[in-house]
Amino acid sequence: MKHTYKIAGMTCNNCKASVEKYLSEIAHVSEVSVNLEKGEAEVKMNKHISTDILQKALPEKYTLSEKNEKNVFASSSMSAMPMEEEKSKLQQLKPLLLIIFYIATASILLHYKGWSWSAFMLDFMGLFYIVFSFFKMLDLKGFPESFRMYDPLAKRVPFYGKVYPFIETALGLMFLMRFEINVALIITLIVLGITTIGVTKTLLDKKSIRCACLGTALKLPMTEATFIENAIMIIMAIIMLIS
Known part of the structure; x- marks a missing residue:
């Protein structure tokens, strides 16, 4: 059997x-x-x-x-399942949402006396990269395998997955230090654009895999939140390049 x-x-x-x-x-x-x-x-x-x-x-x-x-005969008993699954999904995403909340709060507090949208976005992007790269650094051996499950470039070039945490760290420092910002913004669009393509395909295929945005230390499911997280960074990068 x-x-x-x-x-x-x-x-x-x-x-x-x-x-x-x-x-x-x-x-x-x-x-x-x-x-x-x-x-x-x-x-x-x-x-x-x-x-x-x-x-x-x-x-x-x-x-x-x-x-x-x-089971077509079990429709009534299954009607409550979507709500339970959604609740479970939100619980799993709690670490990701909390981290983004703290990064946004820290970025706001750095500039609340002399508010500047551009400075806020640069610090948000810098802190975002530094924090997320930290979690990836915790398991440099396991991260590439998880990352290549959905990132198109990491699938074709395994070495890319190995250096990706260091790319994020470098981008974070460039934003925080205001060093070659336009270069960092262009790299952000390329790097996150590639990942977003993979994330979108995974969501459309309805595959159940783990998101590697916070490395392998935290068990995060690949969901719409992962797409939104990348989209926020991409939109910020576009706004900064235009302005």
């Missing part, structure tokens, strides 16, 4: 290999195939194995659950 399960917590090919290894070691499991992009595992077994047994075989970072199939 064959069953398909959702696996949360996988970020790279090493995770995929680990899940396949641990599940394959369970008695009566004959074959395991993991789809990293979909976050699913297809398990062939000689006799039924409960999800509890499968979950216990995996490290704590992975969460296994049965894949829900559509």
